[in-house]
Amino acid sequence: MQEVLLTYFQNLKNPGDTLNKTGKVNLEGYEVGEKHYELKDGLSYDVIATHTGEGILLTGIVSAQAQSECDRCLEPAHFEISGEVEGYYLFSEPDPEFDLEEDEFELVKDEEDIDISGALDQALIMDTPYVLLCQDDCEGLCPVCGINLNEHPGHNHDGEIDEQNPFAQLKNLKFD
Numbered sequence: 001m002q003e004v005l006l007t008y009f010q011n012l013k014n015p016g017d018t019l020n021k022t023g024k025v026n027l028e029g030y031e032v033g034e035k036h037y038e039l040k041d042g043l044s045y046d047v048i049a050t051h052t053g054e055g056i057l058l059t060g061i062v063s064a065q066a067q068s069e070c071d072r073c074l075e076p077a078h079f080e081i082s083g084e085v086e087g088y089y090l091f092s093e094p095d096p097e098f099d100l101e102e103d104e105f106e107l108v109k110d111e112e113d114i115d116i117s118g119a120l121d122q123a124l125i126m127d128t129p130y131v132l133l134c135q136d137d138c139e140g141l142c143p144v145c146g147i148n149l150n151e152h153p154g155h156n157h158d159g160e161i162d163e164q165n166p167f168a169q170l171k172n173l174k175f176d
Helices: 117-126 168-172
Strands: 005-007 018-025 029-032 035-039 043-051 055-069 076-090 113-115
Touching: 029 117, 043 076, 043 117, 055 117, 076 117
Parallel strands: none
Antiparallel strands: 005 113, 018 043, 029 035, 035 055, 043 055, 055 076
């Protein structure tokens, strides 16, 4: 994801100060594992940065219209993303008594900007469904011939097994 900078220095000088920021990232798509997702209109965000004394706490929402292929029938599947953004940007290394893991914060690297793209990216990925379906009752593909069962309801092969199918040998298994 491209860098998204939040200029905090002039607006968040004192503990308790807050800064609202909305924007859009022109992101065409993203990957989760081996699966690619397209974003129709990029990624929108609405965040609030709060000076906590030790750092900047970032909270908010990311939203997008996404598309990929259905995990059952391989047709296009659309879904909405509305993920929660959370990030903590510390001004200096945390005190060991706070017991923060390294993945729970980032250090502020300069005097004016923090890069919030990591928090936006994490919210995007966390709101991506693990299994994506084109519809809740998607029937998938016929295991014998591969036809889309959503387009051909009632399709069957009356117990016929394609011997070229690598799983055809499973019919000979005997369970005692």
